Amino acid sequence: MEKFTNIPDVKLGIIAVSRDCFVISLSEKRRAAVAKAFAGKGSIFEAKTTVENEKDMLKAVEEVKAAGCNALVVFLGNFGPETPETQIAQKFDGPCMFVAAAEESDKDLINGRGDAYCGMLNCSYNLNLRHIPAVIPEYPVGTADDIAQMIEDFIPVARTIIGIKNLKIITFGSRPQDFFACNAPIKALYDLGIEIQENSELDLLVSYRNHKGDSRIPSVIEDMTKELGDGNQFPDLLERMAQFEVTLLDWAEQNKGSRKYVAFADKCWPAFPKEFGFEPCYVNSRLASRGIPVACEVDIYGALSEYIGTCVSGAPVTLLDINNSVPRDMYENSIKGKSAYPYTLQDTFMAFHCGNTPLCMLNKASNPAVKYQLIQNRLLENGGTPDFTRGTLEGDLQPGKITFFRLQSSADTKLKAYIAQGEILNVPSKSFGGIGVFAIPEMGRFYRHVLIGKQYPHHGAVAFGNCGKALYTIFQYLNIGDIAYNQPREVRYPDENPFC
Numbered sequence: 001m002e003k004f005t006n007i008p009d010v011k012l013g014i015i016a017v018s019r020d021c022f023v024i025s026l027s028e029k030r031r032a033a034v035a036k037a038f039a040g041k042g043s044i045f046e047a048k049t050t051v052e053n054e055k056d057m058l059k060a061v062e063e064v065k066a067a068g069c070n071a072l073v074v075f076l077g078n079f080g081p082e083t084p085e086t087q088i089a090q091k092f093d094g095p096c097m098f099v100a101a102a103e104e105s106d107k108d109l110i111n112g113r114g115d116a117y118c119g120m121l122n123c124s125y126n127l128n129l130r131h132i133p134a135v136i137p138e139y140p141v142g143t144a145d146d147i148a149q150m151i152e153d154f155i156p157v158a159r160t161i162i163g164i165k166n167l168k169i170i171t172f173g174s175r176p177q178d179f180f181a182c183n184a185p186i187k188a189l190y191d192l193g194i195e196i197q198e199n200s201e202l203d204l205l206v207s208y209r210n211h212k213g214d215s216r217i218p219s220v221i222e223d224m225t226k227e228l229g230d231g232n233q234f235p236d237l238l239e240r241m242a243q244f245e246v247t248l249l250d251w252a253e254q255n256k257g258s259r260k261y262v263a264f265a266d267k268c269w270p271a272f273p274k275e276f277g278f279e280p281c282y283v284n285s286r287l288a289s290r291g292i293p294v295a296c297e298v299d300i301y302g303a304l305s306e307y308i309g310t311c312v313s314g315a316p317v318t319l320l321d322i323n324n325s326v327p328r329d330m331y332e333n334s335i336k337g338k339s340a341y342p343y344t345l346q347d348t349f350m351a352f353h354c355g356n357t358p359l360c361m362l363n364k365a366s367n368p369a370v371k372y373q374l375i376q377n378r379l380l381e382n383g384g385t386p387d388f389t390r391g392t393l394e395g396d397l398q399p400g401k402i403t404f405f406r407l408q409s410s411a412d413t414k415l416k417a418y419i420a421q422g423e424i425l426n427v428p429s430k431s432f433g434g435i436g437v438f439a440i441p442e443m444g445r446f447y448r449h450v451l452i453g454k455q456y457p458h459h460g461a462v463a464f465g466n467c468g469k470a471l472y473t474i475f476q477y478l479n480i481g482d483i484a485y486n487q488p489r490e491v492r493y494p495d496e497n498p499f500c
Contacts, residue, residue: 006291013069027077037148071158078114160311173267231369279391281355289358305461346444355392368395397436399426449493
């Protein structure tokens with residue numbers, strides 16, 4: 001399989017600023033200490049121009065641009081000049097994080113005092129005055145080691161912001177009937193700077209047929225065979241799926257246009273399997289495994305959410321239905337009373353999709369394999385021997401930490417988002433599809449007062465790890481006014497019945 005190349009590489013720079021009535025060497029010394037502290041975590045270009053005025057600002061920005069930086073740390077080594085320091089973010093074409101130096105010792109609070117704690121207040125005011133988006137950590141004042149950690153936390157945020165700015169979402173087909181929840185207005189995506197290319201299923205079918213006999217198909221079949229191992233239950237199906245894989249990859253490359261990165265949102269039923277001869281799920285999973293999400297059921301905001309999760313985690317993600325409750329007997333037998341699982345029945349649920357989750361994110365103990373879509377087989381093949389309803393990748397999701405989240409537009413084009421951290425339990429699903437038993441603290445209340453109460457669709461993106469901190473920062477940067485999360489028991493939702 002190809003290299004994971006559909007997300008940006010972050011190239012960091014740091015610019016120190018200094019108010020002209022303060023000692024400039026203090027800011028420069030502290031900048032050098034930050035760069036040294038971060039050296040063990042990654043690479044950062046240290047601009048030698050310290051900004052005291054607007055001419056310095058222009059020089060420093062050109063310096064980091066010439067070094068190839070696409071994300072920037074603006075470091076208040078002392079109080080800082082309010083106008084030039086905010087103009088850095090205005091002139092620099094990339095995400096900027098603003099941080100400030102803490103005082104270092106009670107032995108040097110005269111010439112060695114920088115007052116960056118104070119300067120950060122005026123900095124934030126000026127950023128807002130100029131409508132300049134910026135990342136400001138929860139507590140943005142720290143020592144060199146503290147700021148090195150802030151920079152490390154900034155990297156996935158910066159990677160996502162750069163990715164969104166350079167993203168094109170390619171769609172095929174209209175949203176399926178009765179899937180109104182996936183049919184949200186796309187205007188808000190243009191407001192985020194995302195490009196959309198909407199195509200017909202017929203466009204995809206014509207391209208697929210034109211790829212018949214493509215010279216790359218045998219090598220893709222060989223790779224699929226190696227990846228699936230014992231899960232290759234339908235070897236005769238691989239040629240069809242390999243043909244589809246090269247079709248999608250070619251379409252992405254030929255239609256990026258001015259953009260660097262792509263995500264897909266494709267219509268996968270009911271016409272697709274019969275006309276193409278297979279279910280696309282396994283191919284979709286393979287693209288997701290290399291950082292190219294393919295959202296089911298033309299879920300454009302699902303595709304965007306998946307792409308955001310891919311950038312944040314630097315790893316494959318998936319899109320799942322928030323699907324069904326956990327049966328009480330399963331809870332009693334496999335979850336209740338176990339010290340590792342301090343969850344109530346309402347904290348648990350099962351998330352499922354037909355088979356789009358990458359193989360690397362499935363539990364090997366569940367013997368994942370290419371199978372057939374049971375529901376579509378009933379609908380399209382009358383429950384008989386499966387042919388064109390084959391192609392799903394099925395198995396239990398691997399246990400571990402997860403983040404369930406989604407960015408969504410309302411009908412009146414207002415963006416909103418939710419984030420909930422939890423885990424996939426090591427509990428066999430005893431069901432079909434790509435599926436897992438999930439637990440999120442206070443999920444029952446979150447389900448009622450966020451997912452239902454704020455009218456979210458049933459699709460949610462899943463990142464394999466706890467990514468809530470970065471996601472929340474990204475949604476703030478994107479100026480999302482409504483960012484919901486699973487409230488702890490002692491914090492009630494605004495619409496929660498106080499008598500329950």
